[in-house]
Amino acid sequence: MLPFLLSFLIAQSSPTTAPSEEVLQSQEVRPLPGQLDTVPTFNSNSPELILKEGILLSTFPPNGKKVPTAHLNFPFRGRFDIFAHHVAKAEPPENLRSLYLGIILHNPGSELVKVDIWQAASYLSQPDAPFIQLPSFSQNPLGKIFAGPGDRVMTDILRGQRQGIFPDQIEIPPGESRMLLNLPIPVQGLTPLLNGRSTLIRLQSSGIVYAASLAMFARVNPDGSERSPNLQEWENILDNGDLASPRDKTPTPLEETGKPRIYGRVAGVVRGSRWRALLVDNPKSRYLTIPQPGQMFSYALSTLHGGTLGTGQIQSATMLVRYPDTAYRAHGNYGIQYSLKLPLYNNTQSPQTVSVSMQTPLKEDRLVQPGLRFLNIPAREVFFRGTVRVRYRDEQNQPKTEFIHLVQKRGQAGEPLVSLNMKAGDRSLVEIDFLYPPDATPPQVLTVSTQAESR
Template sequence: MLPLLLNLTLAQSTPTLPPEEVVQPQIVRPLPGQLDKVPVFNSNSPELVLKEGILLSTFPPDGKKVPTAHLNFPFRGRFDIFAHHIAKAEPPENVRSLYIGIILHNPSSAPVTVNVLQAASYLSQPEAPFIQLPSFTENILGTVFSGPGDRITSDVLRGKRQEIFPAQIVIPPRQSQMLLNLPIPVKGLTPPLNGRSTLIRLRSSGTVYAASLAMFAQTNPDGSERAPTLDEWQNLLNNSDLAGPRDKIPTPLEDTGKPRVYGRVAGVASGSGWRAFLVDNPQARYLTIPQPGQALSYALSTVHGGSLGTSQIQSANMLVRYPDTAYRAHGNYGIQYSLKLPLYNNTQSSQTVSVAIQTPLKEDSLVKPGLRFLNTPSNQVFFRGTVRVRYNDDRGKPQTQFIHLMQKKGQLGEPLTLLNMPAGDRRLVEVDLIYPPDATPPQVLTVTTQAKS
């Protein structure tokens, strides 16, 4: 027994060394382009819902019992809906399901057609549990995911519309219809905690208002649960206040010297996609690869206090919001980045070039000449999502790959693709991703030319 006790004592008395920082001397550029103007209905506050009510309403306040709960923002044409909320049995014996409803209203005197372009909604239990995965996994079939935010963005990136959503709904004049009416069950779960994430891309032929609502399941005479009806949802919309409990109030965007609270989003954000042509300068038509042994990075999903030395804030502006929620859509959850890299080898010899996504340590100004990583990444997962990469391989054949990444804080990341580029070679690489909920910004897209051995 003595050796075992001695080993235990040694293990307990030997502190785990913190991971060491590694500085990679790479240039970081702001991302060219900008967010488009497609409005995004972004319902993420309160994240944990214990009190039923209005999560987000863009309806006019007229005739509503709590006018301040309605932000009066009409949608027309293209718009997106993102929603993520969590239910918990509180107290533990109260295991009624929490229903999330998304209602659309046509205020006009003519029917309005709403086309559902892509859509996905998943529960964390059992449909998309948070599991540990390798940092790099091929995901051609879309079966690799960790968490509902990861799964919805993977589906929508592939252009899918989940079968629970209709291809189209027609809303009669001055009427409303439910776009979503789904439960977050907690019964039988340990702990009794569950979440649902939803991402929908829509196109409307006319003006519509939208609201996301939370209501506990109604009860049938036999004691079983049933979904709320359209009338019950409309009654809640007209007569309820905001759902609760409310999240932490965000700190001002300007640096106050105090701990920064970004807050959670509840409002309409401006921008659903960011297209970028990554070239040497605005007049150029190609991106010169770095010199051998060097790297070049472009910032992704930068936030206040985390611009990686670029001074660029990519977080979407809020067109309307509740006063106690985030000032911007920090993290750009559900926003698609479509990045084109027309690579050019201007050297006199063949070069091996890689393109990767990385998760450096967050900083606003670079305190050292390069990005900081950890030699042993921490246990905190900062990015879990699928990336699509398209390019012509070394034989000239077009390739499309879907790669699932699970990166931890400070992780360098493996190459999405490795290209052997002869002298003078030009090669277009396209990288697409929908920034996944449950990720922590910022990241970078990095082009590296391998050093000659």
């Protein structure tokens, strides 16, 4: 599931070192409590690489459209999210026109519809958020640490921000359409001639709207300069265009086929925007008992078919509508927020040091041995790159909020997000929030560990 944008990132990574050895971390792996909410997410990620103009994802009704199969007929009303993640490439190399990404909203009703934009961000990989090498663990209080556009977008949304290029509200008259996004993915002057754009928008609509993401090359003025497409030109693509190409790899069925698994990329409406979970001992409990000294347990994150880490739990969001040649589920849950509460309880008779970590073990479906497998020297491929918000109370019982940027490679055990000195009988609430970033590769785990007693 390594994305296209990572192909040149890996080429820039550090030289090959000594062979890695697997390390088994003996522990219990638990399914994640809670579930995704029912807020629909418009998820436009296929094809990731766009070489020709066309429709990326349309939830418009097929009536009156030249290519009815390009339209999935899904109305939005109330809360919904829009996620888009696409790449442009100069092909052939002399074709340096900017590719524009357009997101259009349509009001099919007889009354004015108001669409409130709660949070929103859209960034390019060049120059907004280049893929740079970063430490595995960085304090990120101002949100200025990121590598890649998906990372930067998710950091902004986690912090509740709306980028200045977005208004706080769009009004759509009856029977009309408005552009929510009309931005370029330029390639001129870049090496390689490749660029990407990631976008996430959280919305609230007063009435029914349809949405579509579209790709069109910049229009050319008489003097040879570029201009952005206008609403009429976008509507023409929507009404008369076909699905953009080339298409991504067609996914294999979710059931085991004995053949290599192809997850495919997502193009459709996903069921869910946020996974809320209260991590406790059992459904009737109000707290999470810490592990015994020297022990640990983990909760699986972003599990998917073929990668449940022995839990049997599939967290990948279901598709409400999709194109037949795209992913069967939202593998990776890009743009979906995890909000996890851990009401920790020290039930021992002595003080304990307890830490909470995010980790990226080797992907497994069924655990051959009880525990998770890591690499003593993590692989070169970055599997998670994003900011995590941690809230807790310090030893003076003062509330603390920290934003921590993580870069984890395949097989990396990771460092503690927070370490607490808990007295005997103490209870302490830890809250973890993050948006699963594009360019990440699942699964991960959230691990609670208790330091071994010194002898």
